[in-house]
Amino acid sequence: MNKGELTRQRIVAASAPIFNQRGFAGASMQDILEAAGLEKGGLYRHFASKEELSVAAFKYSLQLVTEARAAGASNSPGAIPRLIHIVHQFTTVPSPMPGGCPIMNTAIDADDTQPALRALANDAIQAWKSRLARIVAAGIRTGEIASGTSPRRIANLIVATLEGSIMISRLEGNRNAMRDAEDSLSAVLSALAASPRPAQPVHNAAQC
């Protein structure tokens, strides 16, 4: 990285928690300049607008939380344990970005006002849902998960419950709602298991 890229990276890292905590309209350029230790001109050499900076900041926040929560996921054997592990990671690994989940914050903040941020939040939700739905579909193919299961419905349930429980936990100032979400989702996911096939009656040729 050259000096320009380092400065750009410093601005993004300094602005990300400000955007995540205060939203697009609430994040003042003055506070961002102070956090990055820059003059106004120094910032606008790297970003043409607040919109452009907010997009870079969202991508940075998203990468940080995605990496923090992805640890170890692929080691779980079987679709249902993998899904339960993903839920466990989400409900127990603290977000490395102050202000809560950047996807939800950006989704709520930008849905009526900032189309570029809204599109990025939607991309993040779609990518997350697709990863979950692919695990469910793979579990159906191997016979681990009951064949009538809808991968999309399970993906929607996991994402909605986790995001909603972050909102409740942040309001309440404790982790009860996150723990309850893990317990509820684990129960629902465990119940997706295909029933073992009824044992076939054994015809013993010797007894015929």
Next chain:
Amino acid sequence: MNKGELTRQRIVAASAPIFNQRGFAGASMQDILEAAGLEKGGLYRHFASKEELSVAAFKYSLQLVTEARAAGASNSPGAIPRLIHIVHQFTTVPSPMPGGCPIMNTAIDADDTQPALRALANDAIQAWKSRLARIVAAGIRTGEIASGTSPRRIANLIVATLEGSIMISRLEGNRNAMRDAEDSLSAVLSALAASPRPAQPVHNAAQC
């Protein structure tokens, strides 16, 4: 209502969708004045500050959406049908307030920045969770719901899933996530039913 109260009410009604769509920082007093058809002085005769107006606007939005979704709830017989009915109302009755759920919008917008709004959003979540938990507890008392059920966990699951699914539906621009939430929650709630007691062996005295 006298003229002053009518004007105050008009300001609140005009500002509520602006706060709900753009958040506290994004709602400009200029847009609110224009929507209410007032001069700046006219507004500050009724509200000392933007904070005071935003609190009145949140209470107004909350009352509107609560009333819209409460219709018919108490007519359902039994705890499980009542809970399923509440979920159905939430996922099918469109919000009368533009911008999505005021509780979630305010929770996300205000959690790091506006303590008075944050406290009101928390009050609304607590009241909603208490109503749901009381229905679960009543179902446990009557034997309709399995005795090991945690009323708090079910209340957290319903609120988290519904709020999270609004977020997804608004990003995706369709109602799929809301419909999936209704299907998933209905299945979970139906499964709360206490198993019928195993039939007691009938001792027929005449056969003794």
